[in-house]
Structure formats: structure tokens, C-alpha cells
Amino acid sequence: MARMTMVEAIRDAHDVAMARDDRVIVFGEDVGYFGGVFRCTAGLQKKYGKSRCFDTPISESGIVGTAIGMAAYGLRPCVEMQFADYMYPAYDQIVSEAARLRYRSAGEFTCPIVVRMPTGGGIFGGQTHSQSPEALFTHVAGLKTVVPSNPRDAKGLLLAAIDDPDPVIFLEPKRLYNGQFDGHYDKPIVSWKKSELSEVDEGYAPIPLGRAKLRREGRDVTILAYGTMVHVALAAVADSGIDGEVIDLRTLMPLDIDMITASVRKTGRCVVVHEATLTSGFGAELVALVQQECFWHLEAPVARVAGWDTPYPHAQEWHYFPGPPRIAKALQAVMEA
């Protein structure tokens, strides 16, 4: 087992996938020669050549569209949108083409692509470099949506995503790339190498999509989170002293409803957390499912902690960001309800 940052783990997953399957090709803006702006594909072009890892022009629609064509004809493209915020020109290809190719052709053709995108805030990126668009993907039948929260999962889930027979949107919380950020922006970030979560299995070790992971056992309240917010939720639990049970969803579609249900039935309380804006966010789906499955076990209304319903601001980011104090407050309120 090696200790890796999230960036190194993602790079390693690419490396393993490319070595074992020559149908896997990797491309995107600055991905080849430069190795990706976050360095997630560094060294791949050198190792596998320019026909398997290459640069594209700034043409997101073209990147995803060509990937779909390649996939329909037997390749396994794994492409990078430089930031999730840049995927909108490609959204039509993702929704109208990738997600529906299988259905439209009655299973004759499929679309096994992975579209990786750095997502989320906490880097002072403002409105065009901080968004969390997961709900735009979970809303589309035919797509799978994955959000890892640590190096270990990032590697295993990316390997599974590349293997998956359907299109997978792979959202990488960019605030976690190089350290375990827990929302305490005024404290030094914890190096991944100090965390057990950075112990990455060597070689080919996929983690199946659709299984959540219990990050902390607790009796009082279930906290549903993914990506960066898993760590922020754990910090809020520590800060508040409330015995929260923290579930890292890992994949939003398919969703591990069994683990969620079992936990909420046990605790009787639930707080849902995400960075994305509140209204019509993925949290709304989670709340609906929890009340449907656990209604008679609930002691309090299910609460949501999310980004404000505003564009992501340049100023005052740490007030906008749903950090540990906001979550702790919601935990308190749910306990008192």
C-alpha cells in the first residue's frame, strides 16, 4: 500500500487502467503535454504516447462528443473537463447523446465514457470556478454520478467508472486534491499522507459504484454528505459534541439507499449537507427519499445545510461556504426539535 494525495491516486488509477486495457484513452485541455492543470494526468503522455493521452483545443462540446463516438465504437475514453464550471458547452452532448445512446438504440450501442471534472469551492474561484453541478447530472436518467472524498476512494471509484458500461460523471472536489480540508479554513490543511484514507491499494483495485461508506458511527443523528463536505461534517460533529453518524455517499447515482435507511431508522434524525445551492439540489432528493423510507422513525424534520441560493461570490467566501459552524447549528436544531 502506498500513501498518495488525491491527485496522485487519480493519476495512478489512469495509469493502471491504461496499462491493463488499451481501449482506454485520456484527453482534454492541457491534459497531454502539460499533464493537466491539477496534474492528474502528469506523465501519462510520456508513458503511453500521444495517441492515448493527448491535448484538445478548448472545445468542451467537441471533447465529449468525440468521446461518445469513440465509445460507441469500442474505445473507453476518460476525458477531463478542466473545471466542472466549463462543462456547460458539453452539457448537450452529455444529456442528449451520452445518457441516451443505449436507450435510443435499444441497447445496440452503448456509451462507456468517463467525464472527470474538478468541482466545488473553497479556492476563491468565484462564480465560474467553484460550482457544484451534481444535481444537473443526477437529474438525467442514463448517467451515473460519482463524488469521491479521499485518495483511496478516488482511485478505486475511478477504476470502476472506467470499467462501467455506461457514462459516468466523475466529480473531483478540487479542494481535496492536495489535502484533507475540513472547512476550518483558518487552520493549516491536513496533509493526505497523514491520513489512513491516503492508503491506496496497489494495482487494479476497483471500488464498486453504488456503495456508501460509513465514516463515523454515532447514535444521535445521521449526516449524509459527499466530497469535501464529508470532512466538514466530521469537523462539525467534533466541534458540536453531538454524536453524529456520518455517511459518505460516494456515488449519488446509483445511491446506497439501504445504508441511508438503516442509519436513519437507527438515529431517527437526519441532516443532509452539500456545497451546491439549496433549491433543487441533490439534498432535496435525499430528503424526499429519507422521509419516504423512514417517516415513522423520524423524531424531527430532516434538515439541509447547503450553499446559499446565490451565484458563488468572490468576496466573503467563508460565509457562503457551508462550514462546520453552519452544520453544527443544524445538528443542534435537529437535536432540539
Added chain:
Amino acid sequence: MAARKNTKKPNIKPNIAADELKKYYREMLLIRRFEEKAGQLYGMGLIGGFCHLYIGQEAVVVGLEAAAEEGDKRITSYRDHGHMLASGMDPNGVMAELTGREGGYSKGKGGSMHMFSREKHFYGGHGIVGAQVPIGAGLAFADRYKENGRVTFTYFGDGASNQGQVFETFNMASLWQLPVVFVIENNQYAMGTSQSRSTSTPELYTRGKPFGIPGEQVDGMDVLAVKEAGEKAVAHCRSGKGPYVLEIMTYRYRGHSMSDPAKYRTREEVQKIREERDPIEHVRTLLLEGKHASEEDLKAIDKEIKQVVNDAAEFSKDSPEPALEELWTDIYAEAAPQNA
């Protein structure tokens, strides 16, 4: 209508007015010193996130502004500080937006990439590569509709010129004969990707040709050459002949944004252009050799600019952060429901 390559060495016009040359010198120097200061403030942690400096490209926007008239519009990408200063926007308001303060053009909510000024006909500041291009055509449509004789300068980079919406826009702009100058600022790199690794035909001035848009390539390190080309393009647009493409060859000295490992080009490449092609040095030489200005005159300009930039830095530190309430304004015309 054939695209024409402008390779002739720009001659120093003896009849260029001394005042005009000094004005360009002053404007270019303001951009450079402003950007250097922004870089410093970034290093001090007063500016966070993204910050794309315009150093090296000053002659492009200054030359084109010299070809513009009151009421003409401009719109650009995230590398926008130079365009704002050249259009006459207040350095204080620009710097305070970079530091995310209330005194910034967007009250600190937009940041370095997102600023606007109705007064100066500056339509942003856009963080998404290529997105400003069709918007620029829309501005030009509105001008044509109002028959007011105005022209829109729509700026974008060599990298942006590969976005699909640029081609869509070329077609519409030509179809509707819109008064828009498409300014491709070709600094030869899109982030860490050189033009040769992203672009099948590097002659970007020919990109409008299939749509019937004339184009020309211009030396962007020579403010007078830029101005001359700008005047020609503007005259074309104002006379109702539709859009025009200017590919302006330039170079950015600094990294793409503030954290740029700079591994995609050599230090020597940058150094060579700085030493041999610097647009500000060029005008400085013209001024001194043509005896249009003395060393003392130029020193006085330097001093004045330094003051303007220092004042902007002070303002950008003193202006308070916007109140949290402010984050909830300007979402809709009416107050947004505050559900947090």
C-alpha cells in the same frame, strides 16, 4: 474579401503627434504598473483565487482604444484589467474588485474576471472561454438596430478561437452584417497549451474567411500598427460592411494566472521577447529618438502613474468587504428569497 497577411514592418510615422505618442505610453505604462501591483497584492494574500495579468499585451488594447470613438463598446475574457483601464475605468474600482471589496466595480462579488461599466461601455469580464464572443455580436446587433453607427470590439484569445460558439458567431455576424471587430489576441498560448498543439490552422486571421469576413494579422507589440489596423477595421464596420477579424500577434510575459509552473515554454523565449519586442520600450524609443519627449518628461509620467497605482492599492485595502446582505442582492430585479 480575401484575408490579408500584414507582414510589413510598421514604419515610424514622422507625423505622429508627440502628445498622442505620450498618451499611448502613459496608458500602456498604467496597465503594466497596475498589473505589477496586482501581482504584488496577490503575493501578499490580499487578492485570492484567479488573477490573469495582461503584462506584455498592453499595445493591443491601447492601440485599439485609439481607434475607438465615444459610444463604441468593448467586451473581453477574464484577462480584462488592461481593457478596463484603457477604456477609462477607475483603477481604484478595478483594484478593489480584485481584493473583493465593496468599492469594486461589482462590489466584490465578481472578482478579477467579472467587472462591468455602463459608463465606459465595458461589457465584461467573462470567465468562460469564448462565452463573450456571441454576446459581443449581440451588442453589435443592438447598435445596428438603433442605427447609431457604433462598433463593438469583441476580444478573445488564440485558445478561445477554437470554441464552437466562435464559429456560430462568425456566421451570424456576417449573415446579419454586424458592426463588430473580432479581436483575436494571439499570445500563442492557451494556458499550458501552445497553439501548435491545439490548432489545425494557426493563421487565425483567416478564420472568418469561410463566412465572408475579411481578416488581417497585426503586430501587437507595435501600438501604432495596432491603431492603424483598428482604424481600418472600424471604418469597415461603420460603413455597414459587416464584421472584421484582427489577429493581433502578442505575448504574455507572466504565467496564465498566478499559479503557473511555466513548464510549457522556456525562460529564454520569454526573456528574448521582453528584451527585443517590448511594446512599451518601443514607444519609449520612438519618443526619445524622435525628440518628442525627454527623459525627464518620461520620468514625470512614470511618477504620476506610480501615484495612481499606489492610490488604487491603498483604496483596495481600505475599502471594506461587502456586507453579507450584499451577497443576496442583484440576483433578481426584486429581492431574492433569503432561504439561508
